[in-house]
Amino acid sequence: MKKSIIFFLLALSLGACSSAQEQVIFPSDDSTSLNPIIQKHDTIHGYKSVINEEAILVAISINRFDRFNKTKIEKKLTKQIEKAFPEKEVLVSGDQKVMWEVESIIEQKPKKEDLKKLIEKIKSLSKEET
Amino acid sequence: MDQQQFQKIVDEKNPKVPYFMNIIKAFIVGGIICTIGQLITFFYMRFFPFTEATAGNPTVATLVFIAMILTGTGIYKKIAQVGGAGSAVPVTGFGNAVISAAIEHRSEGYVLGVGGNMFKLAGSVILFGVLSAFVVALIKTILVNIGVISW
Numbered sequence: 001m002k003k004s005i006i007f008f009l010l011a012l013s014l015g016a017c018s019s020a021q022e023q024v025i026f027p028s029d030d031s032t033s034l035n036p037i038i039q040k041h042d043t044i045h046g047y048k049s050v051i052n053e054e055a056i057l058v059a060i061s062i063n064r065f066d067r068f069n070k071t072k073i074e075k076k077l078t079k080q081i082e083k084a085f086p087e088k089e090v091l092v093s094g095d096q097k098v099m100w101e102v103e104s105i106i107e108q109k110p111k112k113e114d115l116k117k118l119i120e121k122i123k124s125l126s127k128e129e130t
Numbered sequence: 131m132d133q134q135q136f137q138k139i140v141d142e143k144n145p146k147v148p149y150f151m152n153i154i155k156a157f158i159v160g161g162i163i164c165t166i167g168q169l170i171t172f173f174y175m176r177f178f179p180f181t182e183a184t185a186g187n188p189t190v191a192t193l194v195f196i197a198m199i200l201t202g203t204g205i206y207k208k209i210a211q212v213g214g215a216g217s218a219v220p221v222t223g224f225g226n227a228v229i230s231a232a233i234e235h236r237s238e239g240y241v242l243g244v245g246g247n248m249f250k251l252a253g254s255v256i257l258f259g260v261l262s263a264f265v266v267a268l269i270k271t272i273l274v275n276i277g278v279i280s281w
Contacts, residue, residue, distance in 0.1 A: 125179055129183070
């Protein structure tokens with residue numbers, strides 16, 4: 001009994017080790033200046049982004065203890081990206097759900113119209129407050 | 131024999147309270163409950179259109195529902211015997227307090243029995259929860275208006 005408990009706790013503590021986040025932009029051929037902006041922040045350890053003609057979605061993964069300042073980091077980054085892309089609508093989110101949705105968009109590799117719909121969906125998601 | 135001597139003897143004879151073990155048990159049981167809550171949150175985020183900010187409400191509802199079933203079947207009592215405060219502090223403890231009171235007074239009728247006694251234990255939690263939330267919101271509003279912090 002005791003051994004099994006120790007084994008369980010060990011497995012739990014080892015399970016906390018996770019792989020590092022990568023940096024992905026979709027569509028990948030889009031040469032952007034997004035990378036240097038985000039890399040300046042040392043509170044962010046990875047991001048996934050989707051870009052079309054009208055909007056930029058950036059899902060960032062914030063370091064564990066910097067999550068207390070999540071809204072501040074999001075706001076700051078939004079302002080900086082808006083400066084770099086003044087013609088586009090910017091949404092920066094540290095939310096795990098947005099991250100998963102962006103990941104699923106990158107996996108699906110949708111066409112232009114579908115991409116627009118999916119981006120609208122995520123935008124309405126992040127506005128939801130109830 | 132005066133009061134102090136008597137108290138001394140009582141203290142000697144009483145079994146020692148295992149504070150440290152109780153704390154460890156409460157930590158583990160409370161941690162397991164919160165881990166289950168986190169898993170439910172991830173479930174709602176994965177399969178339903180909830181974000182981190184909005185997934186809290188259905189998670190609380192689900193946890194209280196689970197606590198209801200466990201209270202009705204008498205399992206929560208056993209968990210509370212082991213876990214102590216670890217099972218009382220999370221929202222499941224609140225659910226347990228409401229539901230056990232409702233079950234207890236069921237024989238007195240649905241309106242005066244269940245309705246009247248349901249919040250006997252948990253009513254104070256709701257009252258002071260709402261009151262302290264109001265006070266905290268008031269303080270924050272004042273601080274924001276002064277300009278010390280931002281929303």
